[in-house]
Amino acid sequence: MSKTKKENTLSRRDFVGKTLAASAAFTIVPSYAVSGLGHVAPSDKLNIAGIGVGGMGLANLKNLESQNIVGLCDVDWKYAKGAFDRYPNAKKYWDWRKMFDEMADQIDGVVIATADHTHAVIAANAMTMGKHVYLQKPLTHSVYESRLLTKLADKHKVATQMGNQGASGAGVAETCEILWSGAIGDVTKVESFTDRPIWPQGLNTPEKGDWVPDTLNWDLFTGPAKMRPFNEVYHPWNWRGWWDYGTGALGDMACHILHPVFEGLKLGYPTKVQASSSLLLNDSAPVSQAVKLTFPSRGRQGKMKLGEVDVSWYDGGIKPMLPDNWPSGKNPNKSGGGTFFYGTKDILHVGCYGVEPELLSGRKISAPKTERRVEDELGLSWNSGAHEMDWVRACKESAENRKPCTSDFAEAGPFNEMVVMGVLAVRLQALNKTLEWDGENMKFTNIGSNEEIKTVIKDGFKIHDGHPTFNKDWTDPMNANAYAEELVKHTYRDGWSLPDMPK
Numbered sequence: 001m002s003k004t005k006k007e008n009t010l011s012r013r014d015f016v017g018k019t020l021a022a023s024a025a026f027t028i029v030p031s032y033a034v035s036g037l038g039h040v041a042p043s044d045k046l047n048i049a050g051i052g053v054g055g056m057g058l059a060n061l062k063n064l065e066s067q068n069i070v071g072l073c074d075v076d077w078k079y080a081k082g083a084f085d086r087y088p089n090a091k092k093y094w095d096w097r098k099m100f101d102e103m104a105d106q107i108d109g110v111v112i113a114t115a116d117h118t119h120a121v122i123a124a125n126a127m128t129m130g131k132h133v134y135l136q137k138p139l140t141h142s143v144y145e146s147r148l149l150t151k152l153a154d155k156h157k158v159a160t161q162m163g164n165q166g167a168s169g170a171g172v173a174e175t176c177e178i179l180w181s182g183a184i185g186d187v188t189k190v191e192s193f194t195d196r197p198i199w200p201q202g203l204n205t206p207e208k209g210d211w212v213p214d215t216l217n218w219d220l221f222t223g224p225a226k227m228r229p230f231n232e233v234y235h236p237w238n239w240r241g242w243w244d245y246g247t248g249a250l251g252d253m254a255c256h257i258l259h260p261v262f263e264g265l266k267l268g269y270p271t272k273v274q275a276s277s278s279l280l281l282n283d284s285a286p287v288s289q290a291v292k293l294t295f296p297s298r299g300r301q302g303k304m305k306l307g308e309v310d311v312s313w314y315d316g317g318i319k320p321m322l323p324d325n326w327p328s329g330k331n332p333n334k335s336g337g338g339t340f341f342y343g344t345k346d347i348l349h350v351g352c353y354g355v356e357p358e359l360l361s362g363r364k365i366s367a368p369k370t371e372r373r374v375e376d377e378l379g380l381s382w383n384s385g386a387h388e389m390d391w392v393r394a395c396k397e398s399a400e401n402r403k404p405c406t407s408d409f410a411e412a413g414p415f416n417e418m419v420v421m422g423v424l425a426v427r428l429q430a431l432n433k434t435l436e437w438d439g440e441n442m443k444f445t446n447i448g449s450n451e452e453i454k455t456v457i458k459d460g461f462k463i464h465d466g467h468p469t470f471n472k473d474w475t476d477p478m479n480a481n482a483y484a485e486e487l488v489k490h491t492y493r494d495g496w497s498l499p500d501m502p503k
Contacts (some may be wrong), residue, residue: 045133046108046395051096051122054079054236056136057113060163061087063385067392070106073099075114078215079236094217095121100129107131109395111388115165115245118223120145121492124499127152127160132395134388136163137255138247139409139416143442144489144501146420150413151502159394161387161405161413164255166353168374168390172406175260175354177367182303184343184359190311191262191320194337194352195252201241201248201316202279202287204458206231224496234313241285247423248285249315253352257337258313259407260354262415264341266306267295269439270418275425278316282455282475288316291422300480313422322348325360353382374406424487428453431480444484451480 036359049071050061061069061083073093074080084092093099100107109132112122120140123133127149139162140146153160166172178188209229212218218230225244235275240246261267272294277286291313298306322332323340325347332338334351341348347360359365378393380386388404394405404410417439425435428444436446460471492498 001326002110009390014391017057034237046392047106049073049099049103050083050090050109050111050113050114051099052114052118052136053083053206055113056163057111058083058086060111060113060134060136060388063388064392065112066096068388071103075218075220076213076216076236078213088232095220097125100125104129109133109159109391112136112159115221115239116247116251116491117141117225117245120149121224121496121498123149127156127158128499130156130393132159133409134161134163134391137416138251138419139412140420141247142488142490143417143420145498146413146416147442148498148501150409152201152499153413155502157399159391159397159402159405160257160409160412161391161394162407162409162416163387164259164407164412165382165387166256166355167259167382168387169353169355170373170375171350171354171357172260172263173354173370173372173374174367175357176264176372177351177370178348178359178365179264179304179341180302181365181367183339183346183363183365183367184341184348185345186305186307187265187309187341187343188307189309189342190265190339191314191342192254192257192261192312192337192339193314193333194249194257195320195333196249196315196336197241197285197287199238199241200233201285202281203233203241203284204281205283206233222493224490224492238395243283243285243427246285247420248289248426250285250289250313250422250426251419252289252293253315253337254313254422255416257339257352258311258419259415260350261311261339261341262418263411266298266301267309267311268298268414268420270294270311270421270437271296271301271439272432272434272436273425275422275429277426277429279459280426280429280455282457286316286426288314288318289422289426290314290318291425293418293425294503323360372406400487424484427455427487428480428484430455442471442488445480446479447484449481450471452477452478453483454478465478 031385046067047070048064048067050057051072051073053072069087069090072083072090073096110126111134113136116138119135123135126133210231212230234242240252270293277289280286293311295309297308334356336352339350350357374390375381375386378386378389390405394402435444438445454475454477457473457475460473462469
């Protein structure tokens with residue numbers, strides 16, 4: 001975020017007031033003053049539409065039932081049946097574009113929980129219409145899309161929240177407070193891991209398609225991605241492991257596990273990144289990955305000096321080496337992953353969402369609490385509505401007096417750029433170098449104009465006379481710069497487009 005934007009943006013920590021006392025200073029405006037409607041009284045319920053309402057989308061809507069659920073959209077009506085049955089009075093759609101055309105004057109905000117590759121195009125169009133947006137993690141599929149949503153949210157002054165629900169939990173707040181208190185000194189490196197994926201990855205691309213179920217619109221699921229034959233290995237859940245639709249274990253879990261790292265250390269754009277993985281295929285994310293991102297010095301936060309720091313990520317069963325003073329036999333995995341902050345005074349270990357923070361020295365500390373404690377403010381836990389209701393609160397506040405959500409796009413956008421930068425590094429690992437990144441301009445600076453790259457289409461694994469063999473099928477060599485640029489900013493399929501990037 002630029003210096004100017006920081007000066008003009010009200011952060012949660014800058015907000016002095018607390019809960020009820022502070023709420024008296026907020027201006028709660030009628031819905032029509034925000035999104036052109038005239039039917040909602042001040043402080044009354046929001047009209048919310050869900051897009052992608054099976055699985056996590058339905059879970060989000062359940063946490064929003066104090067509001068009006070007025071529209072439901074999904075490309076798979078079998079998967080969406082639970083939501084359709086639960087909200088029988090909501091209008092139902094296959095295509096979110098038709099929903100927007102027909103219900104523009106009836107919707108205040110949208111909850112989007114579709115596959116990763118369609119996040120940006122739906123959210124961007126919603127914001128240009130003046131709609132508030134709750135968008136599941138990862139925020140987007142690419143770096144460019146993250147930058148776009150960040151700028152659109154700022155331009156249109158809508159309330160936004162990425163669906164990394166742990167951001168509204170006590171764990172993230174407490175982890176940040178411990179770091180800012182200076183309890184572990186200055187952080188020199190961070191190592192994080194997850195036990196994901198729990199879905200198939202590292203798969204060869206199916207050689208033939210399956211019949212498309214009557215309940216699924218495959219063209220709408222494909223959206224801006226390249227059209228390929230439907231196969232049940234892609235949908236409804238396993239799309240996370242396929243590059244066209246998902247971002248693998250890194251995109252799925254880093255938005256949870258690395259959030260206290262990004263916020264606690266005030267990270268911005270990395271300057272360098274490198275990665276390695278198990279067999280990298282052209283279409284499917286690898287079984288396991290390791291990524292290291294380097295961030296430059298960033299001043300101070302609280303009692304902590306923010307010097308250059310390396311942040312490393314591991315997934316697919318790989319964990320970082322344990323610290324020397326780690327208790328023998330103790331599992332470092334808490335709620336799906338873990339993080340070690342290596343400081344000059346101590347080591348801080350936390351789980352996913354920053355849960356159960358502990359100092360490896362055994363010292364007990366009591367860091368000062370901040371306004372970051374959303375669970376305390378709302379009286380809800382992070383997994384029972386605090387994150388969604390924090391967004392509702394922001395939607396009902398005027399843009400001028402709005403307290404940002406715990407994962408609003410001003411933070412979630414740059415954070416998600418960090419996450420998908422890791423995906424970029426994995427997909428560019430065949431260049432066999434540390435990649436240098438110009439974050440402001442979204443480009444790599446040390447890929448030569450004539451460098452080439454190729455990837456494995458299928459592994460060709462066979463056992464012949466008891467001997468395993470790999471007869472790999474490779475893509476033709478591609479210009480590495482052009483390949484990298486396509487990963488940074490995707491070329492959408494005909495008929496799908498994004499709004500222009502605000503200046």
